[in-house]
Each structure stands twice: as structure tokens, then as C-alpha cells.
Amino acid sequence: MTVVPHVIDGEETDAVHGGRFESVNPWTRVPWAEVALGDEADVARAVAAARRAFDEGPWPRMGTAERRAVLHRFADLLLAHAGELAQADSSDMGKPISDLLEREVPRSAHNLRFFADHAALAPGAVFPMDSGHHAYERFEPAGVVAAISPWNFPLMLETWKIAPALAWGNTVVLKPAEESPVSASSLARLGLEAGLPPGVLNVVHGFGPESAGEALTRHPGVDRVTFTGESATGRAVAAAAASHLAPVSLELGGKGASIVFADADLDGAVAWSIRAAFSNAGQVCLAGSRLLVEASVLDEFVDRLVTAAESLVVGDPSDPKTQLGPLSSRQHFEKVVGYLDDIPLAGGKVLTGGRRDGWMVAPTVVSGLGPKAPHCREEIFGPIVPVLPFEDEAEAVRLANDSLFGLNAMCFTTNLSRGHRVAARLRAGTVWVNCFFVRDLRAPFGGVGDSGVGREGGTYSREFFTEPKTVMMEVDSCPAGF
Ligand code: NAD
Numbered sequence: 001m002t003v004v005p006h007v008i009d010g011e012e013t014d015a016v017h018g019g020r021f022e023s024v025n026p027w028t029r030v031p032w033a034e035v036a037l038g039d040e041a042d043v044a045r046a047v048a049a050a051r052r053a054f055d056e057g058p059w060p061r062m063g064t065a066e067r068r069a070v071l072h073r074f075a076d077l078l079l080a081h082a083g084e085l086a087q088a089d090s091s092d093m094g095k096p097i098s099d100l101l102e103r104e105v106p107r108s109a110h111n112l113r114f115f116a117d118h119a120a121l122a123p124g125a126v127f128p129m130d131s132g133h134h135a136y137e138r139f140e141p142a143g144v145v146a147a148i149s150p151w152n153f154p155l156m157l158e159t160w161k162i163a164p165a166l167a168w169g170n171t172v173v174l175k176p177a178e179e180s181p182v183s184a185s186s187l188a189r190l191g192l193e194a195g196l197p198p199g200v201l202n203v204v205h206g207f208g209p210e211s212a213g214e215a216l217t218r219h220p221g222v223d224r225v226t227f228t229g230e231s232a233t234g235r236a237v238a239a240a241a242a243s244h245l246a247p248v249s250l251e252l253g254g255k256g257a258s259i260v261f262a263d264a265d266l267d268g269a270v271a272w273s274i275r276a277a278f279s280n281a282g283q284v285c286l287a288g289s290r291l292l293v294e295a296s297v298l299d300e301f302v303d304r305l306v307t308a309a310e311s312l313v314v315g316d317p318s319d320p321k322t323q324l325g326p327l328s329s330r331q332h333f334e335k336v337v338g339y340l341d342d343i344p345l346a347g348g349k350v351l352t353g354g355r356r357d358g359w360m361v362a363p364t365v366v367s368g369l370g371p372k373a374p375h376c377r378e379e380i381f382g383p384i385v386p387v388l389p390f391e392d393e394a395e396a397v398r399l400a401n402d403s404l405f406g407l408n409a410m411c412f413t414t415n416l417s418r419g420h421r422v423a424a425r426l427r428a429g430t431v432w433v434n435c436f437f438v439r440d441l442r443a444p445f446g447g448v449g450d451s452g453v454g455r456e457g458g459t460y461s462r463e464f465f466t467e468p469k470t471v472m473m474e475v476d477s478c479p480a481g482f
């Protein structure tokens with residue numbers, strides 16, 4: 001069994017109270033790792049180490065070029081250890097190994113490189129004043145950052161948080177999800193090898209409520225909380241952080257609508273909708289988990305969708321051909337199966353898919369559900385997609401916006417004006433027109449409503465992870481007009 005320690009102040013360490021918990025491989029359904037079980041005491045040690053590294057250590061005071069070099073070395077090491085990192089996430093939560101090797105590990109390295117470069121190259125504004133003064137802005141590191149991540153994209157979301165935090169000179173305490181803890185300790189080890197000073201990146205394992213997660217959000221020594229997870233958890237995190245006025249960035253759940261107009265390129269719309277609904281077995285905040293299709297092409301679209309869904313390879317995540325692995329845990333599988341069982345009660349019909357052996361659900365397409373069915377309103381977080389018809393553009397936008405969530409939406413049309421018009425009317429943090437999942441890390445990322453608070457990416461991350469400061473200078477040797 002793999003033993004997974006915390007990493008605090010540059011040292012691998014057991015939990016203060018000696019506890020451990022198991023990580024179960026959802027494909028074999030057998031525990032494969034024993035992980036340090038952190039609590040308030042471990043969090044106190046990690047925050048103290050991060051505080052020392054911030055107040056006294058070299059990291060916040062280093063030039064950006066030096067920090068950039070360390071973070072690029074860190075990215076190189078991630079790629080050099082891609083096999084080990086991919087194996088860890090796949091064994092923890094069942095993700096197909098090919099997704100990890102082809103996409104997530106490279107994207108994690110890219111997160112580090114992008115934010116390292118962005119911080120090194122970012123300009124600050126100067127505000128010349130007629131009075132013979134000028135003001136300029138400085139972006140100073142905020143301090144100790146608490147980063148709390150979910151299990152669905154472990155390494156990718158951990159690096160999405162720690163990369164901008166570190167690039168802007170902060171120190172970090174990372175609390176990975178209890179379902180996917182293993183790669184985080186490897187990440188911290190590789191960070192040390194790359195040259196992060198001790199205490200700059202700490203990892204504490206444990207659970208959420210009344211455990212390491214809650215202790216971290218309540219700790220008064222934490223200056224920023226960046227959280228990704230469920231909307232209900234986001235509320236608890238925001239309340240805890242409010243007790244010591246730490247700003248929060250919350251990236252929460254979603255119920256993305258994919259709108260397919262009759263004038264769409266149906267081949268493209270089917271291919272993107274399949275990816276949106278079923279990648280990572282539907283365990284994606286950005287999933288296109290409601291398909292709205294113009295009535296005149298509904299039958300043709302659904303036929304093609306069902307054929308494409310049935311061609312996906314479901315099975316052992318360690319097989320490079322597998323496209324959907326098991327759901328991440330027994331508890332999560334039971335939640336998703338609950339939704340499957342309720343489909344007939346809600347008036348729906350399963351056109352393809354359903355439950356398989358183990359903790360597996362095949363790509364499932366459902367017709368006949370109304371917009372008020374729980375399957376169309378709640379985040380199932382599994383490979384189940386209801387298809388609903390609409391008559392015109394106004395109805396499509398109304399149905400898409402009829403949600404508490406507002407993370408993302410997709411629109412498929414060959415009408416350029418309609419693409420822009422619908423994108424403007426959708427209540428969502430990101431709208432993809434004729435595509436899905438394409439990202440530019442300079443662009444704002446986040447959601448409205450129950451999908452989150454704040455934006456990250458590019459300058460949005462800079463503003464969250466720094467304390468912008470104004471410096472006002474008298475420049476009387478150079479009066480205005482000369
Ligand atoms: P979760 O909210 O159950 O847990 C997320 C993390 O929060 C874990 O590390 C957990 O230990 C911790 N946690 C739980 N309760 C806590 C508390 N009271 N205080 C502090 N920490 C606590 O979410 P999950 O099941 O791991 O992840 C799935 C959810 O994440 C889905 O809702 C999904 O949509 C969302 N998500 C959102 C984005 C995004 O970018 N918006 C990305 C990925 C996942």
C-alpha cells in the first residue's frame with residue numbers, strides 16, 4: 001500500500017495525531033493508499049510554516065525572473081514524472097490514464113509556465129497627474145494562501161490554484177480532496193526539487209467539515225482562500241473565511257446547457273456535445289449536462305448522439321483505449337445511480353446507457369424529461385444527459401438561463417449574428433460557440449449565481465493573489481507643460 005504523508009516546511013510528515021485514511025481505487029474497489037489524516041493541529045503547523053516562509057523567507061522577496069525559473073523547472077519535473085502523477089490520479093479517482101497523460105499532466109505544467117510568465121511580464125499602470133505628481137501601482141503578494149481542491153481534476157486544479165499564488169510571491173497550504181490525495185504530495189516533493197524554499201508549498205491531507213479543510217478556512221493566519229468544489233461547500237467556506245475577513249475565490253458547481261440550433265453543423269455539434277456530456281464520466285463542473293435542441297432537428301440529432309455515445313469505450317482506466325472509467329467512489333456512484341433510477345418516475349426514457357458492473361455508468365442519453373425535472377436542474381456529476389426540444393431562439397435562451405447555476409453554456413449555430421447574440425444573453429461565466437473546453441488562461445474564468453464568486457485567470461488571478469498598492473510620487477522637478 002502506498003503511504004502518503006503531509007508535506008510541511010519542506011519535510012514529509014505523518015499527522016500530528018498519527019491518524020491515516022485510505023484511498024480506494026474505484027476500478028478495483030480496493031484501498032491502494034494510506035494517507036496522513038490531518039486536523040486542526042496539522043493545519044496549524046502548515047500555516048505557521050507558510051507564514052514563516054512568507055515573513056522571513058526568500059520567496060516573496062525574490063525577483064520575478066528567479067521565481068519564474070523555479071516554476072519552469074517545476075513544470076519540467078511534472079512532465080518528467082508524468083507517468084507517476086497520472087497513475088496516482090487514475091488510481092485515486094478512476095480517470096482514464098490517456099486523459100491524464102495526453103491532457104491533464106501537460107495542462108498542469110502549462111498552468112505553472114503560464115502564470116510564471118504572466119507574473120514576470122505583467123506591467124503595472126502609471127497615472128501621471130497635472131499637479132506634478134504621478135501615481136503608480138504595485139502588486140504585492142497577499143501572504144498565506146489556502147487552496148482547497150476537488151477530486152475531479154486533481155493535479156490540474158491544484159496547479160491552477162498554486163501556480164498564480166506562487167508566481168505572485170505567496171506561500172501556500174494546499175488541502176487536496178480526500179478522494180484524490182496522492183498526487184498532491186508528489187507535487188509538493190517536485191516543487192522542493194525544483195527549488196521552492198521549505199514552507200512555500202505545504203500539503204495537508206484530510207477531510208472537509210470538522211477536519212483539515214474547515215480548520216484551514218477558519219485559520220486567522222490565512223490571507224486568501226481559493227476553493228473549488230460544490231456550491232454548498234462554497235457557502236461554508238465563504239462563511240468560515242468571513243470570520244477573519246479573508247477574501248475568497250469560489251469556483252463551484254454547474255449545469256451547463258448545450259444549445260443546438262437547426263442551422264448548426266450537426267456533425268460538430270454531436271462531437272462537441274458528446275465530449276461536453278461524457279468526458280471524465282460527466283464528472284466535470286463545465287459539463288454540457290443539459291442538451292437543448294431545436295425541435296426541427298431533434299430526431300436526427302438524437303439518433304446521431306445515441307450512436308456516438310454507444311461508440312465510447314467504457315472500462316478499465318489503465319487501458320489507453322478507455323474513454324470513460326468508473327465513477328470516483330461508491331458514495332458518488334450511488335448518488336448518480338439514484339438519478340438513473342428516478343428517470344422513469346420523472347417521465348423520462350433512457351435511450352442508451354445505464355448502470356454497468358462495478359461503479360460504472362455507461363454514457364446515458366435521456367429523452368422526455370421536462371425542464372423542472374431534477375435531472376435538468378441539479379448537478380448529477382455523472383454521464384447522464386437529458387435532451388429537451390425548443391422552438392425558437394428566445395425559448396432556447398430562456399431554458400438555458402432557467403438554472404441556479406451559471407458557470408458555462410455552449411451554442412451551436414452557423415449564423416454568426418445569432419452566435420454573438422445568444423452568447424451575450426446567456427447568464428454564464430463562459431460561453432463556447434461551436435466548441436467546448438477551449439481555454440485561454442488570460443481570459444476570466446468563474447461563474448455567476450451558485451457557480452461561484454470571483455474570477456481567476458491572467459490579471460484576474462493577479463488581482464486575487466496580490467494586494468495592489470498605490471504609490472504617489474511628487475515629481476516637482478518636471479512640472480506639467482515641460
Ligand atoms: P466538495 O465541495 O465536496 O469538496 C471539495 C473540497 O472541499 C475537498 O477538498 C473537501 O475536503 C473540501 N471541503 C469539504 N467541506 C469543507 C468545509 N466545510 N470546509 C473546507 N473544506 C471543505 O466537492 P467535490 O465533490 O470534491 O468536487 C465536485 C464539485 O466541484 C462539483 O460541484 C463540481 O462542479 C465542482 N467543481 C467546480 C469547478 C469550477 O471550476 N467551477 C471545477 C471542478 C469541480
